[in-house]
Every structure is written in C-alpha cells, then in structure tokens.
Amino acid sequence: MRSFRDFFRAHVQMTVRNRQAMFWTFFFPVLMMLLLGVVFGRGYGGNFKLALVKQDNGLVGNALVTAFKSVKGVTLSLPADKAAAMKKLKAGKISGVLVVPAGVSAGLGHGAQQLPFFYDNTNVTTAGQVQGVTGQVVLAVGNVLSKTQPQLTIAPNGTKTKSFNYLDFLVPGIVALALMQTGIFGIAGTLVTYKEKGILRRLKATPLSLGSFVTANIAVHMILAIMQTSLILIVGMAVFHIHINGSLLSIVALALLGAAAFVSLGFAIASVSKNQEVSLAITQVVQMPMMFLGGIFFPMDNAPSWIQPVVKAMPLKYLADGMRSLVVDASSLWSIRLDVIVLAAVGAAFVAFSVKFFRWE
Numbered sequence: 001m002r003s004f005r006d007f008f009r010a011h012v013q014m015t016v017r018n019r020q021a022m023f024w025t026f027f028f029p030v031l032m033m034l035l036l037g038v039v040f041g042r043g044y045g046g047n048f049k050l051a052l053v054k055q056d057n058g059l060v061g062n063a064l065v066t067a068f069k070s071v072k073g074v075t076l077s078l079p080a081d082k083a084a085a086m087k088k089l090k091a092g093k094i095s096g097v098l099v100v101p102a103g104v105s106a107g108l109g110h111g112a113q114q115l116p117f118f119y120d121n122t123n124v125t126t127a128g129q130v131q132g133v134t135g136q137v138v139l140a141v142g143n144v145l146s147k148t149q150p151q152l153t154i155a156p157n158g159t160k161t162k163s164f165n166y167l168d169f170l171v172p173g174i175v176a177l178a179l180m181q182t183g184i185f186g187i188a189g190t191l192v193t194y195k196e197k198g199i200l201r202r203l204k205a206t207p208l209s210l211g212s213f214v215t216a217n218i219a220v221h222m223i224l225a226i227m228q229t230s231l232i233l234i235v236g237m238a239v240f241h242i243h244i245n246g247s248l249l250s251i252v253a254l255a256l257l258g259a260a261a262f263v264s265l266g267f268a269i270a271s272v273s274k275n276q277e278v279s280l281a282i283t284q285v286v287q288m289p290m291m292f293l294g295g296i297f298f299p300m301d302n303a304p305s306w307i308q309p310v311v312k313a314m315p316l317k318y319l320a321d322g323m324r325s326l327v328v329d330a331s332s333l334w335s336i337r338l339d340v341i342v343l344a345a346v347g348a349a350f351v352a353f354s355v356k357f358f359r360w361e
Helices: 002-017 019-043 059-069 082-090 124-146 166-196 199-204 210-240 248-271 276-293 305-312 315-327 337-357
Strands: 048-054 074-077 096-100 113-120 152-159
Touching: 048 059, 048 082, 048 124, 059 074, 059 096, 059 124, 082 096, 082 113, 096 124, 113 124, 124 152, 166 199, 166 210, 166 248, 166 276, 166 315, 210 248, 248 276, 248 315, 248 337, 276 305, 276 315, 315 337
Parallel strands: 048 074, 048 096, 113 152
Antiparallel strands: 096 113
C-alpha cells in the first residue's frame, strides 16, 4: 500500500510539472470546444429529419414520399401514426412532422388544401430552414399533380421541444474526445518513455509491484478524467449556456468507465511499442479514425452505408453517444446499457491483451 501511495504521489507531481501534458489534458479540449462553438454556434443547420405521416394512400401521399426522399439534406421517416411522430418531435429527435390527411388525393383539383405541419421552433435558424423546404416541396408536388396553383400548402404549427443544437451535440463529444486522448497519449507515451530511459527496468528492481505501478497510473488518470469532464462541462455551461439535464453521478460514472477503456488501450499500445516512434505511429493510426468517424464533431447517421460498420466499430462512438444521452436527454445508465457494455468489453479486452504482452523492458 505504501509503494502505491508513494508512486501515486510521484506520478501526480510529474504530471502537474509537465506543462505540455497539462496543456493537452485540460486546455486543448476546451480551446477546441470554444473555437468550434464560436464558428458554428447555435446556427448550425446541417441535414434535418422530417417525419411524414401518410394517412392518404393515394397519389398525393405517394408523390410526397418520393419527392422528399429525393431532396438532399432531408432524412425522411414514415412513422405509423401522428402520436408517435409528435413524441419524437417533442423529444427533439426530429425537426418536423408533416401530416397528409386521408382524402387529400380525392380532393385534388377541387380547391386549395392545407397539410398540417408541426415543427420545432426552439431554434429560429433551423425552424426557418425546415418550414421553408417543406413548404416548397409540398407546393411543387401540388402544382405538378394538379397543373394549377396553388393546390397544396402547409399549415405551420410551431412546437417548443427539447432544445438540441450543435453545441448540445458538440460539448459531450469533446468530453469523450478528451478522455480518449488523455487515456491513450498519457499512458502509451509515458510508459514507452519509461522503457526507453530504463526507468521501468529500475522500477522492476525495487519493491514496487507491477500491480501497484499499474493501479497508481490508473488512479491518476481517473482523477484527471473527472477533472476534464467537469472543466469542459462547466465551460460549456458558462460560455454556451448548455444545460446538464442528466444525473451528475451517472455522467461521472460513464466518464470513469470511458477513461478506463482508453487507459487500457494506452497500456496495450505501450505493450507492443519498442520506442516513441512506434508508439506515436500506432497511436495516430488508432485515434485519428476515431476522432473523425466517432461522431465527435458531426453526426454520422447520414454517412454512407458502406462506412457505417466502421463507425460502429469505434469505441469512441459509444462514449460520445452515451455522454450525449446523459447530458442532453437525461437518460439513465440502464437506458444506455449498450454503450456501457461496449466500453466495459473494450476495457476488459485490452487489459487482457496488456497483461499478456506487457514487458518492463
């Protein structure tokens, strides 16, 4: 216990004195979040999701489905009923609900008809985009089918929903990214440096056990994980006014689990790296795809289907998705159990790999 305590204290002191490590651990994630937040802000539009409730199975309903599927930037879903669609709208999962009432096709050519349209009016920029695109498509379909103007228009009805914008998406993602980078770079870089300088060889000759050495490293990174998560969320609340809707205890628990998973990955990289060059190369190969395909900066739902299996293989995706569900949707750990199970499995797999291949020299 004493050896663990002594090495833990020494590791903390070395971490604090390393200004470069402190920058990459705390200030770089916050700086990245601030830059992206200022550039994109709450006006980020991107693709929007529209639900079409087709109560009319005639010409109009089918033509609208075909038309919206061909519009770039619109992701169309066809819920079974209006209630299910409105539930998703109020939860902030979609941006609009267009209802095509029964009998619209039969009434075509007998005067203008209005289709009920419900949209999220929380974000003015997105609301204008959703309403404008939907109105234009409905008007165009009515003109083509009836040859007279106007035959079909929308009856807009703004609905206040749970606000989910780019900053709500970004901040939990930056938390996940920071935990990944600290876990991988902090462990892999440090251990390989110790190997090259012969520090691990000398430690092996001391009463310090391998268990105490490993647990002290993990304990320091768990503390860093809590500090990173707290700092990023506090800055997000102070600067961008995001809301923490979920349980702080659940957020901390997921942060610790995610940090542990990537710390184990860092140990695995260090286990197979003979020097800093090899460690850096492996680290870049591992973390770069996760950074851009893990859904940190932009949603990956609309990525090409061929790359979706790669996206789903990224451990960072599950940490980012889980963190967003807790922070934004106030989900419970049980409701994100898939993310929890994947992160736990990743951690266990790389711990087993590290135990098998780790060498002191």
